[in-house]
Amino acid sequence: MEKQQVQVSLVSQAEPRIHVIAEYHLRNTGNQVLDSLDVRLPGRRFNSAELAVLCDGEAIPQTPSADNPRDNASSFPRALDR
Numbered sequence: 001m002e003k004q005q006v007q008v009s010l011v012s013q014a015e016p017r018i019h020v021i022a023e024y025h026l027r028n029t030g031n032q033v034l035d036s037l038d039v040r041l042p043g044r045r046f047n048s049a050e051l052a053v054l055c056d057g058e059a060i061p062q063t064p065s066a067d068n069p070r071d072n073a074s075s076f077p078r079a080l081d082r
Contacts, residue, residue, distance in 0.1 A: 002027050017047075036075045043070070 003025035011017045028034045065071035
């Protein structure tokens with residue numbers, strides 16, 4: 001991880017919500033190309049209804065695990081070279 005930036009704000013409505021925007025700049029330093037990333041989201045109080053994952057500004061699909069819905073796999077539009 002080269003850079004991490006997280007913005008947290010309170011959205012005051014009839015049902016107040018916390019809005020989180022997290023941005024991560026990653027570099028593949030491994031010995032293989034990277035075509036997907038597995039992520040574990042926060043616990044059951046986390047509502048992922050408006051979850052969006054972007055790679056270079058392009059939305060990428062997420063696939064929740066059948067075993068644990070908190071686990072998400074995101075496939076990149078193109079493999080990230082080493």
